[in-house]
Amino acid sequence: MNNAGLTISRDESARRSLSTRMKMVLGMAAVAAALFVGIGGAAPAHADPTGYCIAGRACVWDDPEYKTQGSEGRLLWFEFSVTPMSAYNYISSTITAGDTADSWYNNGNVSTACFYDLADYSGSRQCLTKKTGDGNIANTSGYIQNINWDPNSAKFI
Amino acid sequence: MTAVLLLTGCSASEGQTATLQLPAKNQAQWAMPLDRYVVTNAQLARQSYATAILLQKCLADKGFVRTVPLLHFERAQQRGAGIINVFDRDVASKSGYHTPQLLSPGDQAAWNQYLTAPRSDGELAASDSCNEEMGDTEPSYGNQSINFAMSFVGAALNGARTDSKVLEAADEWTRCMASSGVEDLPRTPEGMPSDSLRQKFGLKEEKDKPAGTEVSALETHLALADAECRETSKYSAIRYQAEWNRQVSLLKENFEALEAAGKKISATDARISRVISKYAPAS
Numbered sequence: 001m002n003n004a005g006l007t008i009s010r011d012e013s014a015r016r017s018l019s020t021r022m023k024m025v026l027g028m029a030a031v032a033a034a035l036f037v038g039i040g041g042a043a044p045a046h047a048d049p050t051g052y053c054i055a056g057r058a059c060v061w062d063d064p065e066y067k068t069q070g071s072e073g074r075l076l077w078f079e080f081s082v083t084p085m086s087a088y089n090y091i092s093s094t095i096t097a098g099d100t101a102d103s104w105y106n107n108g109n110v111s112t113a114c115f116y117d118l119a120d121y122s123g124s125r126q127c128l129t130k131k132t133g134d135g136n137i138a139n140t141s142g143y144i145q146n147i148n149w150d151p152n153s154a155k156f157i
Numbered sequence: 158m159t160a161v162l163l164l165t166g167c168s169a170s171e172g173q174t175a176t177l178q179l180p181a182k183n184q185a186q187w188a189m190p191l192d193r194y195v196v197t198n199a200q201l202a203r204q205s206y207a208t209a210i211l212l213q214k215c216l217a218d219k220g221f222v223r224t225v226p227l228l229h230f231e232r233a234q235q236r237g238a239g240i241i242n243v244f245d246r247d248v249a250s251k252s253g254y255h256t257p258q259l260l261s262p263g264d265q266a267a268w269n270q271y272l273t274a275p276r277s278d279g280e281l282a283a284s285d286s287c288n289e290e291m292g293d294t295e296p297s298y299g300n301q302s303i304n305f306a307m308s309f310v311g312a313a314l315n316g317a318r319t320d321s322k323v324l325e326a327a328d329e330w331t332r333c334m335a336s337s338g339v340e341d342l343p344r345t346p347e348g349m350p351s352d353s354l355r356q357k358f359g360l361k362e363e364k365d366k367p368a369g370t371e372v373s374a375l376e377t378h379l380a381l382a383d384a385e386c387r388e389t390s391k392y393s394a395i396r397y398q399a400e401w402n403r404q405v406s407l408l409k410e411n412f413e414a415l416e417a418a419g420k421k422i423s424a425t426d427a428r429i430s431r432v433i434s435k436y437a438p439a440s
Contacts (some may be wrong), residue, residue, distance in 0.1 A: 045377060055281050056273065079273055080365045088364065099429040109284055110212060111205040111272065112303065114198075117311065121256075122242070122347075124311025126203065127303045130208070144302035144310075156272070 005157035026078035029097070030109060047135055049105040058113035058128075058154065060101035061090065064136035067103070068093055081107075081155035099150045105133030108156055124149060127157070175416045177408065180256060184397045187243050190404040191313075194306035194415045196298050196422055202259050204425075207296055207432040209271065214436065215287035221280045226267035227438045228260060244383035245393065249380035253372040254350045262370065277345060294386065296428035298421070309411065318352045320399040326392040333386035337379060346387050354379070 048088065050065035053059035057077040061068045068074035074090045076097040082088065086098020086145075098119075106113035106128040117123030126144050134142040180188050209225045216223050242256050258265060274282070288295075317323055327345040334342055343353040355361045358376040359369035387393045408415060 045251075055276070078364055081270065081362065081367065082364045083362050109272070109276075110209040112201045124314060125307050127300070127307075129204075129297055129300055129303070131373070132300060144304065157198050157203065 032034050035052050040078045047072075047136075049075075049103070049133060050107055053105050053107045055107055056109055058104070058106045058108055058156065060085070060097060060105075060115075060151070060154070061103040062093075062095050064095075064139075066105060066133070066135050067096060079155060079156070081121075081153075083116075083121060083153035083155075085152050085154065098152045101150050102137055103133070104128060104137060104144065104151075104154075106130055107133075111156040112157050113154060115154045117149040117151065118150045121153050121155055126157070163198070165344075174238055175227055177412050179405065179408075181398075184248075184394060185243070185245065187241055187397065189310070189313075189401060190408045191306050191415070192311055194419045195310060195423070196303045196306075199230065199259055200422075200426065200429075201297070201303070203429050203433065204297060206230075206437075210432060210436045210438075211291055211295055212284060212287055215290060216280065219283045219286070221278065223274075223276075224271075226264070226271055227437060228264045230270060232258070244384065244387075246381060246384040249384040250377060253380040254354070254358060255368070255370065255376075256374055260420050261402045296432055298423050298425045302421050302425070306415060309404070309407040313400050313407060316403045317347070317399035320396075322391070323396045323399050324396045325344075326390050327391035330386050330392045333390050334383065337382055339379075343407065346383065346392055349383055350380075374430035406433055 018028055025051075028131050029105060045081050049059065049061075049072060051077055052072045053066075054077075057078060058060075059075045059077040060076050061072070065068070065071055066075075068090045071092075074093045074095075075091050076082070076085065076088050082097075085101070088097045088098050089095055090097055101115075104113075104115055108130045110130055112127050112129050114125050114127040116125050126137070128143060134144040136142065137144040137147040140146060179190050180192065182188065206225070206228055213223055213225045242252075248257070260268060324345070330346055331344070333340065339351055339354060341353050343349060343351055350358060350360060354376075358373065359371060362368045
């Protein structure tokens with residue numbers, strides 16, 4: 001995933017206070033509007049996460065590029081739903097998957113996977129159709145753009 | 158009844174002028190200005206169903222039998238099955254804190270079985286091939302349309318949650334709920350049911366295991382008290398207005414783009430309906 005320019009690093013993102021993040025929301029929504037008009041539907045294609053996120057599942061990773069601490073295998077997967085994600089760590093790590101996931105991939109066979117800001121499938125929602133993903137939800141490229149929250153629940157719909 | 162504002166936009170797709178129309182306010186339905194541009198869970202579920210049906214046809218041509226169950230989407234029209242989970246006295250009295258489901262338990266079980274049935278490497282390879290072959294013929298809202306209006310909805314939602322009037326009403330709700338005996342009463346109604354209540358009412362989920370469906374009398378009783386407090390504290394009404402105002406602003410600012418997205422969504426709705434009506438399994 002291209003992280004050039006406007007990408008916010010994890011450390012920087014973590015330092016941002018909640019109030020600062022909230023102030024960003026409306027501005028970013030306006031950016032999203034501009035982006036929608038010009039979007040042609042091109043799929044972002046860089047890293048291939050399907051080696052670890054097997055068919056029928058959706059997966060999340062802590063960091064961009066479908067990795068957690070440099071490893072594609074350290075992920076959290078689900079085949080129906082997961083809430084709260086904060087109750088789970090990424091595989092083989094001590095990092096909670098709640099409010100931390102920056103890379104999302106839907107390797108489901110037919111269903112759309114939706115990711116929610118808050119536990120129990122509430123709050124803001126962003127989704128990925130089957131066989132699509134975004135290796136950095138905070139940047140300005142890919143299917144999910146300018147998101148200033150990391151999910152705490154997710155499910156197939 | 159709809160309210161019409163004097164704001165027009167030129168549709169990017171067809172060059173026609175559209176007029177900004179607000180829906181009638183309806184707190185019970187939690188009707189919002191951006192609703193018509195949002196792809197709901199019900200629409201997404203129908204999209205998945207149409208995809209499965211088309212995939213079944215393609216796989217059959219390649220020698221693989223993968224039967225899609227017959228699903229009924231009547232429940233998708235009911236309250237609480239759309240964009241947000243409506244919670245009021247009516248919902249509380251019928252289902253407590255349990256979220257209304259899009260599908261009946263039987264349909265849901267059949268669909269889950271379809272999704273998780275073991276697939277051979279050959280079938281998975283055939284599925285990949287089918288996905289490529291179906292391409293644009295497969296009706297799909299696409300990620301941009303699915304997420305576009307929801308970005309604004311989320312912004313309005315977050316803004317309303319931290320609105321000072323909403324927080325004042327939440328304080329009133331807290332006072333109203335003081336006698337309920339909830340040991341970990343949250344700061345605002347959005348935090349209900351609390352962790353202890355989730356445990357008590359069988360609402361705690363494990364990964365890939367949904368919550369139980371049984372609603373106890375105690376759950377109904379407390380949910381009703383909660384709903385009444387949200388009403389008497391005016392929390393629900395004030396929060397509704399705060400969210401509404403933000404959505405109106407966002408709609409005005411992004412009218413053209415939203416109209417373009419809305420047209421795409423409507424066209425996809427029609428294509429999905431055609432697939433389901435033509436190819437869905439017989440009952």
